[in-house]
Amino acid sequence: MADKPVLYGFNGSTYVRTARMVLMDNEVDYDQVHVNVLEGEPKQPEHLKRHPFGKVPVMDIDDMRLRECDAICRYIDETGKGPSLQPDDPKTRAKMNEAISVFTSYGYDALMGAAGYHLFPELIGGRNDDALSKSLADSQTLNALLMDWADPFICGKEPTLADYMLAPMIYYVSLTPEADNIITGKLARWWAAVQEIESFKATEPDMG
Ligand SMILES: N[C@@H](CCC(=O)N[C@@H](CS)C(=O)NCC(=O)O)C(=O)O
Known part of the structure; x- marks a missing residue:
């Protein structure tokens, strides 16, 4: 294994952007192999050896x-060297863990359904209006749940890993006509705060 850390994944991936934000905050020097989801590269044998799913x-x-x-x-x-993104207080940490689990289990698919309809229809099996309606309804449910404690970040005054997970996906939603339906209320306040995070600004994908 190489001495220098290696990140596999391309900059358009929301989860890869989250990792890049944390790597940047912690000043980690790493190489990147741009495994491109839009080209189906994660499902090629070379990458399946790294991640069988x-x-x-x-x-x-x-x-x-x-x-x-x-x-x-x-x-x-x-x-790493950066300020911790995981709260010490058990209650706050539990809310961060809850938000990460809710996002990865239900939120990613709901928001991807809305963003993908406009930006990456090939990644969601094509445009389907019934699926879009369900994604929009699920996004509302998700936002109410995730923003339960928000002030302005998901767990309070400081950003945590939960914000870093959600932000790259809301970035894509913000580029679509669904932004006005989804980024409302406390989520809109959260979105304004998240856009000021330096590593978020520095990792914006090139949308060509
Ligand atoms: N559970 C994984 C999910 C990662 C994930 O869904 N990555 C997407 C890109 S954002 C991907 O690799 N998609 C490729 C595919 O499904 O073919 C994690 O948390 O890292």
Whole structure:
């Protein structure tokens, strides 16, 4: 395994952007192999050897191979130089863990359904209006749940890993006509705050 950490995944992936934000906050020097989701590269044999379910990000770091964005980000956060993105207080930490689980289990698909309809229809099996209606309804449910404690970040005054997970996906939603339906109320206040995070600004994907 190389001495320098290697991140596998392309900059258009929301989960890869989350990892890149945490890597930047922690001043980690790393190489990147741009495994492109839009070209189907995660499902090619070369990447399936790294992640048998064909997903990015994957990271080679400190003589281990790590899959899954949450595991990668927590490791970088816990071993790196940056301010911690995981609250010490057990209650606040529980709310962060809840938000990450809600996002990865239900939120990613709901928001991707809305963003993908306009931006990446090929990634969601084509444009389907019934599926879009369900995604919009699920996005409303999700936002109410995630913004339960928000002030302005999901867990209060400081950003946590939960904000870093959600922000790259809301970026895509913000580029679509669904922005006015989805980014409302506390989510709109959250979105204004998130856009000021330096590593978020620095990792904006090139949309061509
Ligand atoms: N559970 C994975 C999910 C990662 C994921 O869904 N990545 C997307 C890109 S944002 C991907 O690799 N998609 C490729 C595919 O499904 O073919 C994690 O948390 O890292």
